[in-house]
Amino acid sequence: MKATAEVQNLFRAIPFGAINRIPWWLSAAVVAVGLLVLMPVAALTGIAAQGDAEIWPHLIRNVLPSSIVDTLALLAGIAVVAGSMGITSAWLVTAHRFPGRNILVWLLPLPLAVPTYITAYIYVEIFDSAGLVQMAMRDVMGWTSRSDYWFPEIRSLYGCILVMSAVLYPYVYIAARAMFLTQSASMLEVARVLGAGRFKLFTVIALPLARPALAVGLSLALLEALNDIGASEYLGVRTLTVAVYNTWLNRGSLPGAAQIACVMLAFVVALILIERYGRKDRRYATSAKRSRVVHPAPLFGGRAWIAAMLCSVPVFLGFILPCAFLIREILRGSLFEQFDAEFLEHLLTTLGLSITATLAVLAVATLLVSAARIAKSPLTRSTLFIAGLGYAIPGTVLALGLMTPLVTIDGLIGTIWRYLTGERLGLLLMGTATAIIIAYVLRFLSIATGSLSAGLDRVSPSLEDAARTLGSSRKDMVWRIQIPLMRPALASAALLIFVDCIKELPATLLLRPLNTETLATQVYTYASRGRFEDGSLAALVIVLIGLVPVIQLVRSAETRLRRPERPDSPSSSPSL
Template identity: 50%
Template sequence: MSVAARSPASAGAGAPTGARLLRGASGAVVLLVLLPLAALVWTAAQGSGDLWPHLLRHVVPHALGETVLLALGVGVLAGIIGTGTAWLVAVCRFPGRGLFEWALLLPLAIPTYIQAFVYVDAVHPLGPIPTLIRSLLGMKSPRDLWLPEVRNLPGCIVLLGLVLYPYVYLAARAAFLMQTASILDAARTLGAGAGETFLRIALPLARPAIAVGVTLALMETVNDVGASEFLGVQTLTLSIYSTWLNRSSLPGAAQIALFMLAILFALVMVERWGRRHLSIAAIGARAHAPARRLLGRGQGMLAMLACLVPVTLGFLLPAGHLAHTAWKRWLFHGVPASIWQEAANTALLAGLGTLAALGCGLIVAVALRVRALRGGLVPRLASLGYAVPGTVLAVGLLVPLAAFDNWVSSTSARLTGVPTGLLLSGSGAALVLAYVIRFLAIPVGGLEAGYGRIGTTLDMAARSLGERPPGVVRRIHLPLLRPALGTAALLVFVDCMKELPATLMLRPLNFETLASHVYGEAARGTYEDGALAALLIVLVGLVPVILLARLSRPREG
């Protein structure tokens, strides 16, 4: 075989040392992801004495019931809002359609715990919304106006659904745009109306995409701690946190976490099994997206209202309330002195987590590119942490990190007479590690997709000119992967910044981030003091949402 005809596979085979190093590094990344899960099983197996029977009788059944009802409610609500608005935007023409195409993504910028934080304050009997309504209706006493309570299970379902429906909207809109015009035109030719076409043709074809979106929304629901605690919903995730913190039982928390993890993975498997024979309709070479149907004046106003309501309730109202409250706080009390230190702490930890996640993701992606790894098992295992709630991940990391710290400290004391203390558990390193495991799926998936757009002929041309594999990666791959790296870095950074459960459980003592600050103020009921920190999180979260809106916007024509 000539040099010019060598493929990346043969290049990897010709450099066994580099391939072994990549396989070893990829294996280390996978072991890092699997470490907290293995530790969780080991910790749960230690037993919790008499606590587990008590938890099994009095805590787990109620928490399981609340979690199932919350997940079902959020899944149904997010599915209805996301699918309905996606259909309107994809196939209909009505006033404001172009605006709503990207505005419907805005609620993604607001974390679930901030949504709960805002609405608990805004709909309080003396809050701005009841006060405004009473002034418009001429009422004087708060008792004259009744508004539905948000501090209960239905309120939690509605608030989480308003934040998480964009996951379904994104997936469903892409599926509707992929459906060819010929399929829908044939249905109309046979006399099917718009509603019948949607229910019998478009919706079944889009079911796989909708299922993916709903699954993502359910994962975020299960991961939530702040919103459920603020709104009085005792979920399994909250039970893990309270068992570890209030009952000082790490094995008990691990047992609940393992139980919840088994249920979560069972649900994912059931979802995949349910759509095993379904696929999104393929687009032929001459297929084109369906022409948008012009709605009449009345129908157009209803469609506009259907899109305006979730955007208003999911983003405009909470963001506006945060901005107004933060402005009042600034006018009367100035900016809290601690807010800049908390912002710096947040940026530092999120930045370190982002760099580490990108490095680990790049190792896996490069190993797949040069065929040092075969099959898709390694990227799947490396992405496993995204399906693990933050509380479960934190409990799984506590034991191995504490064991490592104790071993290092005792060894140092034996050799030098000076113990090192808690190197990982007592520093931000544990939290950075949790961020990497939790969000590693983002750079792995993004870089895999980026490599898919780089032809292997570039690798062969570089090798034929004498470039070694590390040089190919450094001088060819990395410059071409810059957009994928930048997008992944932005998404990971914002996710790290918003992450609450793992941050609460693994942050060092007396170390506050913006997320923990918001949680602490909400727990104390001093919502106004947490408004500025919450607003900063929302403003930073807007950046990837705007980027996502630009990337997901279909090209016309």
């Protein structure tokens, strides 16, 4: 009792103003979450500082220059290609009508369900010198060797930019389409009256107004590219992520890997600052009344078919081509026979880890957001900000930073257990599925906190004030008011987190227990052995599992963005 009272007094003594309006145990939980997110970064810094004095000069001379150049070139290329794909397709399907538009609206976000590493493996199988395309060209043209003709090399920086852009452009597309759909028709009407053409409407009005959302979407795509290890390694691009992995596992230098990881964190901070700068002092508000949206204008003749082609190419490259290849390989190799007890075990492991991590993320996010709603204090605001850093930390860096803390905690628990029982206790965290779940929670917590915060911000504080007036406790207010009102946001966040957990490779690859495989690591193992086609069934199952949540998200987003206007609003809106 005395110890409990001392802990209560400790947290009540923290000078965080409004924190005293929430229970001491909730304050402790908020602090624990913030420390948990910062723990890998602190451990990573400590590991890097323990390195030999000769490691850093060696890295500067032989590893970092090429890795930094490749990383910068890759990110710049993806920014241009993925940004162009996402913005162009979003504007065309929002502002115009053309053949196939209604189907493309649903197809354009689907590459989100296809991991970058699977797309990379497929493109090598199709476009490499021994792939389907070049073999067909040699058969048709009578060429006898690769030296008889020129063909773009898929295992290159340019190939990696194309592959990743084809998968990551939906981040930009979704953000851009949401902004284009919610822009008021009045501004565009004024521009048309002043003589602006369609292209000028896009470049001068629509695109600048969408700039804050585009900065967010593009930064998410670049962070995903920085997190990737499977695609860049397989395509021969030695990014910083690949350098961390090789230095740690292939060269056996944990401090060297930690030092490279610290350089990666500098890239992450730079991307976050760029995203913040993209939204700096740019807040565009419309009337409180629901604005009229612009109805898409029809395109005719060649323009219509060009628009259809521009929107179809990203879908073909990022979704149709990978899925068609996987189905072909499965049918060709009779790979359905692989669906045995071992494959079912890998599938259940994948689903179990993903579901457990999703539930854990939602529980922690609900705790943080509810605490921030009850007490808008510096502590809760700071913890929400810190929680958002997890998604910005690449999976490789996160796994590396978790090693030392988890081993330390295991050692502490083992010492206490041996003192109490006299028996040795095995590892509880490191080298078990728990380590993977912790990594998932830290990495994807920001998705849930962002979604729940946005959903709860739409709830009027007067509802909670009325509940408090009627005598509801904080616990009742959370369970009976906040959580029911957050259900749509909880559902959206759960779908996104589940898809990301299914696809996550770097953290799973480095923290998985021995003899434990998920579908992602199984595909990676086949590809590393040069037998990716044997992993086609596992790859297709990953895509199909991720496809259902993505379709549901698209459906809910389209319904929300296209709510019917109020009866008193005009029945029609002008076309561009």
